[in-house]
Amino acid sequence: MEVLMRTMFQSLGKNHSMNKLAKKYGLRMGAARFVAGxxxxxxxxxxxxxxxxxxxxxxxxxxxxxxxxxxxxxxxxxxxxxxxxxxxxxxxxxxxxxxxxxxxxxxxxxxxxxxxxxxxxxxxxxxxxxxxxxxxxxxxxxxxxxxxxxxxxxxxxxxxxxxxxxxxxxxxxxxxxxxxxxxxxxxxxxxxxxxxxxxxxxxxxxxxxxxxxxxxxxxxxxxxxxxxxxxxxxxxxxxxxxxxxxxxxxxxxxxxxxxxxxxxxxxxxxxxxxxxxxxWFGYFMRRLAERPANVWFVLKNFAK
Structure with missing residues (x-):
């Protein structure tokens, strides 16, 4: 499962359409923890x-x-x-x-x-x-x-x-x-x-x-x-x-x-x-791919 998640986030980080979407909606999804604005x-x-x-x-x-x-x-x-x-x-x-x-x-x-x-x-x-x-x-x-x-x-x-x-x-x-x-x-x-x-x-x-x-x-x-x-x-x-x-x-x-x-x-x-x-999106996806604990942090932010 960890390998699958890592591959998924690495692929998302290289997706041009997802990057454009992320720019539109700003530093949400918990990314502000890893990106200084x-x-x-x-x-x-x-x-x-x-x-x-x-x-x-x-x-x-x-x-x-x-x-x-x-x-x-x-x-x-x-x-x-x-x-x-x-x-x-x-x-x-x-x-x-x-x-x-x-x-x-x-x-x-x-x-x-x-x-x-x-x-x-x-x-x-x-x-x-x-x-x-x-x-x-x-x-x-x-x-x-x-x-x-x-x-x-x-x-x-x-x-x-x-x-x-x-x-x-x-x-x-x-x-x-x-x-x-x-x-x-x-x-x-x-x-x-x-x-x-x-x-x-x-x-x-x-x-x-x-x-x-x-x-x-x-x-x-x-x-x-x-x-x-x-x-x-x-x-x-x-x-x-x-x-x-x-x-x-x-x-x-x-x-x-x-x-x-x-x-x-x-x-x-x-x-x-x-x-x-x-x-910031590609960088953020690589951080999620590196550490599963980062994913749970993001999910908790979604829940809030």
């Missing part, structure tokens, strides 16, 4: 509240479907607007983005032009930008573009997914770039031809790449709500004398808040991924 102002206010609780932030203006150059440039403008709002407000926040929302599926050249505009604005304001990793079909081109951008900008990082077979080799390739990486297990539905089908194998590979990156001396964002992985990271840094300045824990807005607070009290850096915008 549909405006830059609401995202900045949420960031201030999280900063006041001892956490830092990465903001992401959501964009699930981009079919034209005009839409890609509009998404780019929203990223720049977010960067300017971060700088003006003084909140402690990075920016996260998906390159498909900047026109990657239209042309690499368009996407690179938009990425350079964003990274230039971010560099002027001393803000770090994280490229989110998407599905397997976008993996290689995303890494290729990151490597090209990394030669020009030192304020850019990318995400690596533990559930892919190729990940260890990708980590080795990125070593020379001194990459600032967000390490995740992976949230997209992929074929067993390219990804580990068993959770235990994903978990073991996740531990392997956390250890690889930390021992290589590079900045590491451990993005997980899995307490076993968090405890593993704590032991690893303690046993190897790794400074707390070399890593951070990252979690999603609205998920495991008590765990976030506990880590802050223990002296660890916690960054909360805060998405916002009118294109």
């Amino acid at each position: 549909d405006s830059t102002e609401s995202a900045i206010q949420t960031s201030k509240e999280l900063n006041n609780s001892g956490k830092v932030v990465t903001l992401d203006h959501l964009g699930e479907f981009v079919f034209t150059e005009e839409e890609a440039r509009l998404s780019t403008a929203m990223c720049i607007q977010t960067l300017e709002a971060i700088a003006e407000s003084g909140v402690q926040s990075n920016l996260s983005l998906k390159m498909t929302s900047l026109g990657l599926d239209i042309s690499k050249e368009l996407c690179m032009e938009n990425m350079r505009r964003i990274l230039h604005t971010a560099r002027m304001n001393n803000i770090f930008v994280r490229i989110d990793m998407e599905d397997y079909l976008h993996c290689q081109i995303s890494l290729d573009m990151y490597k090209e951008l990394r030669k020009e900008f030192d304020n850019v990082g990318i995400v690596i997914q533990a559930y892919l077979y190729r990940t260890e080799q990708d980590m080795n390739d990125l070593h020379q770039y001194q990459a600032n990486l967000r390490l995740v297990k992976g949230a997209y539905k992929e074929s067993p031809e390219v990804s580990f089908p068993e959770k235990k194998d994903v978990d073991e590979n996740y531990k392997k790449i956390i250890k690889m990156h930390l021992l290589n001396g590079h900045y590491t964002a451990v993005a997980s709500h899995d307490e076993e992985m968090i405890q593993y990271t704590k032991r690893l840094v303690r046993e190897n004398g790794i400074s707390n300045d070399q890593f951070e824990f990252q979690m999603l807005y609205g998920i495991c808040v008590e765990l976030q607070d506990r880590l802050v009290k223990e002296g660890y850096k916690v960054r909360v991924y805060v998405p916002y915008g009118i294109d």
